[in-house]
Amino acid sequence: MPLPEKQLIQRIARLAGPRRSGAVRLGIGDDTAVIRPPRGHELLVTTDFSLEGTHFRGEWHSPQSVGHRCLCRGLSDIAAMGGQPIAAFLSLATPADVPQKWIDGFLSGFLALARRTGTTLAGGDIAQSRHGILADVMVVGSVPAGKAVPRAGARPGHIIYVTGALGGSASILRRLYAGERRLPDPKAKADRKHFFPEPCLGVGRYLRERRLAHAMIDVSDGLSTDLHHICKASRVGAIINELLVPLAAGAQPHDALHGGEDYELLFTASPKAKVPIEIHGVPVTEIGWVTKGKNVMISDMKTKPRKLEAEGWQHFTPSRSTP
Amino acid sequence: MPLPEKQLIQRIARLAGPRRSGAVRLGIGDDTAVIRPPRGHELLVTTDFSLEGTHFRGEWHSPQSVGHRCLCRGLSDIAAMGGQPIAAFLSLATPADVPQKWIDGFLSGFLALARRTGTTLAGGDIAQSRHGILADVMVVGSVPAGKAVPRAGARPGHIIYVTGALGGSASILRRLYAGERRLPDPKAKADRKHFFPEPCLGVGRYLRERRLAHAMIDVSDGLSTDLHHICKASRVGAIINELLVPLAAGAQPHDALHGGEDYELLFTASPKAKVPIEIHGVPVTEIGWVTKGKNVMISDMKTKPRKLEAEGWQHFTPSRSTP
Incomplete structure (x- = not known):
């Protein structure tokens, strides 16, 4: 059983560090946290x-990996707006039979990523669940007022770019489903991609500061679904050159097009913009362009372009299995 | 089964109203929401x-009541800081067999309270759960910089006040446990206290604006536990006059001292402060005073004062049953 709630909160507060740091004026331990955003920021x-x-699954994911991954999701969203994180809030419910050791491992994975990205754990909630471990993580970040990069900024003629390589996380998941009982090897880059993905905060901020990205999203649901999100919000279409989509090591084209949890950035830029081929050591690849209309197409440059359906993850769709 | 995720989000977005209103610059439908706090506010x-x-329990709580209650919890925390709400974020996971009708009822309860309190539903997350309905609600509010009323402001000699009456919610829960299969009657004031509690936003703000409250908390875990929270944060003790604790209709003294979910405000004020006996129609009752040391005591004014243990709700304590 975990520590009683009060002691558990005290332990989390101690691990989280000072209650007051930077923009966080009041952290864990009051009715609410108090955050003072940097001047001129939203x-x-x-x-x-x-x-x-x-x-996640207990038999696949170590508590450290679960803690890391559940914070990464929100940090990646902040990256996709071109922002910087300030604080995280962790709501965690576990059954009474989860050992405190699991929670400690979870916290160490969560807090290591928090520290490295300048994110203060400033609050949350603890509860007992009847079935399974449940975490809900909120991340609060900031960006200079009016400068957040939305999904809705894509215009016909824009070039579509993606950072890093795609399909790495999905390819590992595919192998786990197939029965490979491989444990993560923190030293193996391909494994880290699934178990300890890295939010693209530096790249997102670079693109926002230089006004290179006009529309941006993180690739969390899969390239096809996330590209549809940009196109729908911007009321445009797109065409992707299948041959240009950068494949992660071990990934198949389907992993790269439809697999989620890559946490790379997908963005559009004016054809006049000078987008570097590498930012902070991360490759940036041109994969297509924005079109008029609302069709999202894909082409292998040989046969007729075909529709790229949004086949990424969606909850409450009966035909798809959950992990 | 609920609507597929994408359609469900579209439905929620439509019900939530304009994506941009007041401090919410960008609501549902991007990687993050964007909030511009009022000038000079934290x-x-x-x-x-x-x-x-x-x-909550499906057989006791209507979907409207669940939606209302889960938003009320965060709004009450904002009230306890003397703040005003801006936006709410709803993370909702349900099993695949929950009908969309339940979700619609939940949303109507949630959004009715949101609208009435000027809170914009600005984002969240949707997922499928394996067991049971799970909601995690975040509320973002604001307060003039440096003016939030903390738990840590109680000083020896301060008078302790509580708003409204206590134990109403616990007394209904006690009757539900005892097997009464009573359905909530929205017209019955005593029932509303449990099923549709009202966050004390106006009173909290009044106390903050007039600098009357030096330490404040909402009574969500029970008077005994919440008073301990104030005393611990402020490094003080307290003594409560048992005869002065205002009992809600139907409540027994144990409900009032240790029952949670009353969402009234507990605060301390200087003995020189002119605290009204009623604020916005809500009675304000003096129930004791702050002392040196760290003992939290209770007295019936006849026998020797005894220790008031924190017997309110705490997760992961084996001796207590969950609803």
């Missing part, structure tokens, strides 16, 4: 569930 | 789980 707020059986 | 952030079987 606040960015995002929240993501991570549920055992749906988003 | 942000208040709070988050609360509401889990089926732990915080």
